[in-house]
Amino acid sequence: MKYTVIVKPKKAILDPQGKAIKKVAENYLNKEIKNIRVGKYFEIETETDDKDMIEKLAKNILSNDVIEDYEVKES
């Protein structure tokens, strides 16, 4: 099975990395961009089909639930 986990900063949390990339992108494109948020992307391959296990992994190991949200998708 193949799973995708996306971890991104919560809406209320400042994302300084995103802000910095936004500035660079605006200079490069010479155009205004509304917002950029940066997160992490994990592609996980397992032998068995166990989404609960991946949820647990995403919640406890791959993300920090004080400042980040996560999303698990089967792919």
Add this chain to the structure above:
Amino acid sequence: MKYTVIVKPKKAILDPQGKAIKKVAENYLNKEIKNIRVGKYFEIETETDDKDMIEKLAKNILSNDVIEDYEVKES
């Protein structure tokens, strides 16, 4: 418009960060995992609908095309 850009290491490229996370995950779950690859995730909001612009940004600024692949999605 909202776009998602995912940047991940090319298949042939070693991913030491992924390997490290794989070990931690296996210890935590007490189970074998086939593979973990780690990439970057960008959520970009723009006023105008211009996917070509986002493609250009992904290719030239957000990824390093020697070692990384990128993917642009409208969302």
